[in-house]
Amino acid sequence: MHWHPNNDEWQYWLKGHARMTVFASGGRARTFDYFAGDVGYVPCNMGHFFENVGDGPVQMLEVFRSDHFADVSANQWLGLTPQQVVAATLNLDRATVAAMRRDKPLIMP
Structure with a gap:
């Protein structure tokens, strides 16, 4: 997204x-x-x-x-937010939050 x-x-x-x-x-x-x-x-x-x-x-x-x-990736945005904030706000375990990407991969180079 x-x-x-x-x-x-x-x-x-x-x-x-x-x-x-x-x-x-x-x-x-x-x-x-x-x-x-x-x-x-x-x-x-x-x-x-x-x-x-x-x-x-x-x-x-x-x-x-x-x-x-310009675009903002929800996955990257959450990946760059402090993990404890994301985990507490979205009620997610640390492993799920840690798997969120901090970069935004291109579908096509």
């Missing part, structure tokens, strides 16, 4: 079958299914994630109206 702090995200789905869930404030969320030719949109600062729910690869184009790309 991640979000973009500086811009809305527009998507054009090129291939496959994907599902995206978008989280808003107040505990609200919506889930959408996308196929080739569909257009998606995520407002600025709304958390979201994608799932490949088809039989083959998924490909989409993301577009941002900005001179630079």
Whole structure:
């Protein structure tokens, strides 16, 4: 899960079958299914994630109206927060918290 702090995200789905869930404030969320030719949109600062729910690869184009790309990974954010704070706040054991990544790996180099 991640979000973009500086811009809305527009998507054009090129291939496959994907599902995206978008989280808003107040505990609200919506889930959408996308196929080739569909257009998606995520407002600025709304958390979201994608799932490949088809039989083959998924490909989409993301577009941002900005001179630079910025995103925040929930896993990395929690991984960089002091472990005792995350464990106590989310009621997680130390092993789970220790497994959270402090870096943000790229899916594609």
